[in-house]
Amino acid sequence: MRTNxxxxxxxxxxTLTLAxxxxxxxxxxxxxxxxxxxxxxxxxxxxxxxxEFWTICxxxxxxxxxxxxxxxxxKRPQDGTAATQIQIIEDLxxxxxxxxxxxxxSPDNQIEFLDGVAARIPLLCVDNDASKSKRRAYLGxxxxxxxxSVGELIKKALPKGGKIALFVGQLDPVNARERRQGVLxxxxxxxxxxxxxxxxxxxxxxxxxLGTFTDNVDKNKAxxxxxxxxxxxxxxxxxxxxxxxxxxxxxxxxxxTDANRVGKVKIVGFDEDxxxxxxxxxxxxxxxxxxxxxxxxxQSVKMMADLIRKPESVKIPEDGIMDIPHKVLTKENVQAFQxxxxxxLGK
Amino acid sequence: MSPPESKNMFTAFFSxxxxxxILGVFLLVVVLYTLMIGIEENARTVENHxxxxxxxGEWGILTxxxxxxxxxxxxxLSIGSVVCLSxxxxxxxxxxxxxxxxxxxxxxxxxxxxxxxxGYLVTKLNLQPFVVTLCGLxxxxxxxxxxxxxxxxxxxxxxxxxxxxxxxxxxxDVGVGGRTDLTSxxxxxxxxxxxxxxxxxxxxxxxLLAAIFLHASVYGRYLFAxxxxxxxxRYAGVNTNRFKVIAYFLCSLLAGFGGILFLMKINSxxxxxxxxxxxxxxxxxxxxxxxxxxxxEGTVIGIILGAAILPxxxxxVIFAGIPSDMEFSAIGLAxxxxxxxxxxxxxxxxxxxxxx
Numbered sequence: 001m002r003t004n005x006x007x008x009x010x011x012x013x014x015t016l017t018l019a020x021x022x023x024x025x026x027x028x029x030x031x032x033x034x035x036x037x038x039x040x041x042x043x044x045x046x047x048x049x050x051x052e053f054w055t056i057c058x059x060x061x062x063x064x065x066x067x068x069x070x071x072x073x074x075k076r077p078q079d080g081t082a083a084t085q086i087q088i089i090e091d092l093x094x095x096x097x098x099x100x101x102x103x104x105x106s107p108d109n110q111i112e113f114l115d116g117v118a119a120r121i122p123l124l125c126v127d128n129d130a131s132k133s134k135r136r137a138y139l140g141x142x143x144x145x146x147x148x149s150v151g152e153l154i155k156k157a158l159p160k161g162g163k164i165a166l167f168v169g170q171l172d173p174v175n176a177r178e179r180r181q182g183v184l185x186x187x188x189x190x191x192x193x194x195x196x197x198x199x200x201x202x203x204x205x206x207x208x209x210l211g212t213f214t215d216n217v218d219k220n221k222a223x224x225x226x227x228x229x230x231x232x233x234x235x236x237x238x239x240x241x242x243x244x245x246x247x248x249x250x251x252x253x254x255x256x257t258d259a260n261r262v263g264k265v266k267i268v269g270f271d272e273d274x275x276x277x278x279x280x281x282x283x284x285x286x287x288x289x290x291x292x293x294x295x296x297x298x299q300s301v302k303m304m305a306d307l308i309r310k311p312e313s314v315k316i317p318e319d320g321i322m323d324i325p326h327k328v329l330t331k332e333n334v335q336a337f338q339x340x341x342x343x344x345l346g347k
Numbered sequence: 348m349s350p351p352e353s354k355n356m357f358t359a360f361f362s363x364x365x366x367x368x369i370l371g372v373f374l375l376v377v378v379l380y381t382l383m384i385g386i387e388e389n390a391r392t393v394e395n396h397x398x399x400x401x402x403x404g405e406w407g408i409l410t411x412x413x414x415x416x417x418x419x420x421x422x423x424l425s426i427g428s429v430v431c432l433s434x435x436x437x438x439x440x441x442x443x444x445x446x447x448x449x450x451x452x453x454x455x456x457x458x459x460x461x462x463x464x465x466g467y468l469v470t471k472l473n474l475q476p477f478v479v480t481l482c483g484l485x486x487x488x489x490x491x492x493x494x495x496x497x498x499x500x501x502x503x504x505x506x507x508x509x510x511x512x513x514x515x516x517x518x519x520d521v522g523v524g525g526r527t528d529l530t531s532x533x534x535x536x537x538x539x540x541x542x543x544x545x546x547x548x549x550x551x552x553x554x555l556l557a558a559i560f561l562h563a564s565v566y567g568r569y570l571f572a573x574x575x576x577x578x579x580x581r582y583a584g585v586n587t588n589r590f591k592v593i594a595y596f597l598c599s600l601l602a603g604f605g606g607i608l609f610l611m612k613i614n615s616x617x618x619x620x621x622x623x624x625x626x627x628x629x630x631x632x633x634x635x636x637x638x639x640x641x642x643x644e645g646t647v648i649g650i651i652l653g654a655a656i657l658p659x660x661x662x663x664v665i666f667a668g669i670p671s672d673m674e675f676s677a678i679g680l681a682x683x684x685x686x687x688x689x690x691x692x693x694x695x696x697x698x699x700x701x702x703x
Contacts (some may be wrong), residue, residue, distance in 0.1 A: 049526065050671060050672065072664075073668065074671075075665070075671050076672075077671075078671060078674055078675060079620060079622050079623060079624070080620065081617070081621070081623070082613045082615060083609070083612065083613050083621075084618070086612070086613055087402070087661065088665060090398050091395075091662055091665040091666070092395070092665065094389055094390065094392055094394050094395040095389045095390075095665065095666060096389050106522065106613065106614075106615045106617070107574040108522055108525070108615075109520075109522035109523070109613065109614035109615035110613070110615075112614065113613075113614075169627070170519075170520070170617075170619075171519065172519055172520040172617070193372060214518070216518075216617075216619030216620065218619075220610075291509060299691060
């Protein structure tokens with residue numbers, strides 16, 4: 001049975017090596033159950049996908065973990081599915097994590113699950129809320145307000161009105177629906193009063209909404225979508241393409257560049273993808289709305305630490321919503337923002 | 348495949364390649380399990396074992412299905428999409444107020460028909476299984492996306508005005524989070540009996556039936572025979588086409604059932620990503636469990652062990668604190684090494700057998 005022994009040795013050796021390359025735990029002083037050491041509170045952050053947005057968020061979260069002396073696991077579901085997100089949270093619970101922040105993938109259908117989590121440990125929603133669940137608080141951008149700022153950028157780019165097309169990964173997440181609503185409310189010139197039915201193809205003020213094109217978080221498809229709209233509206237000079245998720249504006253810009261229509265077609269983006277920022281510098285993109293993912297991470301980890309150590313000190317408004325303000329970036333202020341961002345990411 | 352006739356039963360038993368393969372995957376499971384409970388005290392809890400059992404049950408059902416097809420020397424790449432289409436259809440039926448038992452019946456019938464269709468194309472039209480099921484991979488996901496476009500509530504409205512649009516602008520996630528009368532049915536996915544989660548029970552029962560079919564019935568012998576050498580089996584009077592169709596039918600049927608469990612697990616299904624990669628996970632599980640892609644080889648016990656590996660690895664990744672960005676590489680590497688070791692083991696035991 002020599003073969004079997006060497007086989008087992010092989011596997012153990014390699015798997016041990018793999019297990020050993022978990023720098024997260026090493027960095028934080030090893031296994032919290034180590035004898036003789038006072039273990040730190042364990043908190044976790046679970047994003048909704050692996051986008052760069054979460055790298056900035058992680059920087060803020062790590063900073064707060066250091067300041068508040070907690071043990072942080074930062075997890076990103078690699079395939080962006082609710083099934084994977086649930087599996088990660090289940091495992092974190094087993095691992096005696098004492099507070100969790102989640103960017104919820106499918107809010108309406110995960111309530112029962114999230115309530116189960118909230119019954120055991122403090123649960124925060126970050127970036128994408130499940131407002132009907134028993135989460136303690138929601139930290140994130142007020143998306144309708146942010147959508148309104150996108151609308152203002154469109155108005156600035158096409159003051160006489162025109163055609164617009166919206167691009168977003170999915171319309172299921174509330175943030176996508178709210179941003180879309182904010183845009184349309186401003187174009188129509190009405191106050192925002194939550195979500196309502198606003199159809200594609202109709203006119204909002206002087207602007208016709210050609211459609212809302214989803215790509216299921218596939219950047220290639222996002223580019224194809226933009227290219228299709230460009231092809232259908234050849235020669236249009238009053239066209240604005242609007243990306244509502246981080247990768248949409250770069251995908252749009254890439255399609256517009258291929259079609260040789262840079263500058264002729266207006267682009268408005270969301271979030272701070274590097275290509276978006278460079279596009280704003282060259283003038284190809286009108287502007288973008290940036291959320292503050294660094295603060296998402298920082299504030300949520302800080303709040304989780306407080307909820308574990310001194311829960312009475314945490315002040316949360318009645319509806320649980322903690323607005324983390326967004327910023328509008330245009331050619332004037334983009335350079336300063338980029339410098340600050342690089343400093344944050346330690347580049 | 349030859350029964351041990353040697354006087355030295357012990358040597359014969361261990362140099363049998365099938366036994367060698369099972370031992371290989373068994374050791375891999377033991378090593379992963381030992382690592383998991385060694386790394387983290389919390390991994391020893393009952394809760395963790397229940398989580399794992401539930402996931403192994405879910406994967407196992409799919410792995411079992413593809414096992415049948417692989418044993419016949421075929422392949423089914425459409426499993427993930429069948430899971431997706433079943434989950435989405437099941438979700439839509441429930442959204443529109445269907446009785447869950449009726450919905451299950453409808454979905455399983457659909458999945459079974461898909462399997463028969465694959466079997467027909469592979470046997471009667473002699474198309475390559477790889478191509479047939481690869482096309483299926485695209486078609487069924489597309490069908491799932493299209494289904495979510497239809498506004499059934501509007502369509503079923505008796506006062507529907509002529510010319511009203513019943514198609515939505517974009518595909519959407521289906522979800523049954525709003526229905527409260529499904530708790531008793533969802534016990535099938537979320538419940539437990541004697542401390543063991545129901546999906547594990549379901550998998551156990553199905554595996555037992557599969558074991559009887561494959562290892563204790565003459566039909567199982569036909570299946571292996573046709574996978575090992577189709578022509579020889581045909582000359583021996585086996586209706587090879589019929590058994591191939593049965594294999595594809597069972598595979599899609601089980602994938603359809605997996606889709607139902609999937610929807611119940613997360614209360615929702617996204618046509619764009621539900622079941623993504625599941626076919627590859629299932630095939631990996633079956634192959635690690637000793638089912639040969641060349642056909643004619645495989646055991647239910649191996650498939651059970653093979654199905655346990657991926658859930659174990661995924662949990663290990665979290666407990667070991669491996670960064671999310673390295674998850675795929677860690678899982679892939681561990682699987683590759685498992686396969687390599689398995690291959691080495693097989694060669695040695697084959698050499699030992701020839702030498703004996």
